[in-house]
Amino acid sequence: MSDRLWFVVPAAGASRRMGGGPPKQYLKCLGRSVLEWALAPFAGNARFAGGAVALAAGDGGWSGLPAALREQVRTATGGAERADSVLAGLRVLPAADDDWILVHDAARPCLPPADLDRLIEACEGDAVGGLLALPVADTLKRADGTRVAATVAREGLWRALTPQMFRRGLLERALEAAARSGATPGDEATAIEGLGQRPLLVEGSALNVKVTRPSDLALAAACLAALGVAA
Numbered sequence: 001m002s003d004r005l006w007f008v009v010p011a012a013g014a015s016r017r018m019g020g021g022p023p024k025q026y027l028k029c030l031g032r033s034v035l036e037w038a039l040a041p042f043a044g045n046a047r048f049a050g051g052a053v054a055l056a057a058g059d060g061g062w063s064g065l066p067a068a069l070r071e072q073v074r075t076a077t078g079g080a081e082r083a084d085s086v087l088a089g090l091r092v093l094p095a096a097d098d099d100w101i102l103v104h105d106a107a108r109p110c111l112p113p114a115d116l117d118r119l120i121e122a123c124e125g126d127a128v129g130g131l132l133a134l135p136v137a138d139t140l141k142r143a144d145g146t147r148v149a150a151t152v153a154r155e156g157l158w159r160a161l162t163p164q165m166f167r168r169g170l171l172e173r174a175l176e177a178a179a180r181s182g183a184t185p186g187d188e189a190t191a192i193e194g195l196g197q198r199p200l201l202v203e204g205s206a207l208n209v210k211v212t213r214p215s216d217l218a219l220a221a222a223c224l225a226a227l228g229v230a231a
Contacts (some may be wrong), residue, residue: 004099005120006168007042007051010034011106012059012078024211025106026061029220030229034211036065037109037224041116042102043072049099051158052092053106054078054085061086081184083175083191090172097169100124103188107211110223111163115204119165122202128201129166131189132208133158161204164188172198 011025021027025035035053042051052074053063062075076092078085086103095101100123104111115132123130136159140152164187166174174191178184185191189199207223209216 003124004049004095005047005098005102006049006093006095007055007104007163008086008089008093008101009035009038009042009051009106010078010082010089011053012056012085013082013106022061023056026064027211027217029109029211029217029223033061033065034109034217034220035061035106036069037220037229038104038106038111039069039073041111041113042104043069044105047120048102048228050074050093050094052089053077082187083178083185086188087172087175087179090168090175092207093168095168097172099168100129101168101171102163102165102166103171105210108162108208109211109220110207110227112205112207112227115208116163119163119202119204123165126200128192128197128199129164129170130202131164131187132161132204133201134161134204134206135159158201160187160189161208162187164199166192166199169175170195193209 026033041050054076055078057077074092076088093142109162119132132169136154136157140154141148142150142152170186174195178191178194207226209219209223211217211220
């Protein structure tokens with residue numbers, strides 16, 4: 001069977017902006033780790049054939065997650081960069097080149113189910129694939145140290161979110177090409193763009209926040225509450 005859905009969650013980051021302590025994916029939010037929340041829309045979801053989590057070498061948190069969750073997910077050893085971890089996750093999946101891979105941030109615990117459905121429905125018929133994103137609403141400033149150097153026009157600008165959804169073969173080629181060139185793409189769409197492709201932008205929800213700093217945990221808890229999720 002081709003055109004199946006798979007997921008990859010890169011979770012090997014060092015969480016430098018959290019100010020020390022456990023990696024952010026293992027911090028608790030409403031009684032569960034951020035990573036558990038991030039995996040919840042995918043693990044056990046009958047639409048997916050399976051998935052993988054890429055962990056840091058020597059990861060000490062994964063074994064503490066519920067066994068029922070861990071048994072549903074393959075693991076791989078991630079790398080120094082996001083692209084390395086995504087490639088590692090891809091390579092432990094028995095996915096065909098035409099199968100779809102959805103890559104989701106380990107630090108995004110508040111993915112609305114409706115956004116996931118909308119992304120899949122929009123991309124399944126697309127030649128390239130795409131990503132959840134949000135049009136930029138704020139006025140943007142370019143900085144020179146702690147001073148404003150310029151105001152940047154926000155028209156046509158979008159914030160990239162996850163999941164990002166591309167066919168396995170195309171995504172693997174894009175990430176491998178980036179590695180050969182010495183590039184470090186910040187997300188999968190950037191790697192796809194490097195092959196001259198133009199990913200589809202699928203508007204997502206502002207509730208799909210990323211936990212980057214300690215204060216983001218309170219915001220994530222509020223977003224989970226808004227989604228009606230209980231621990």
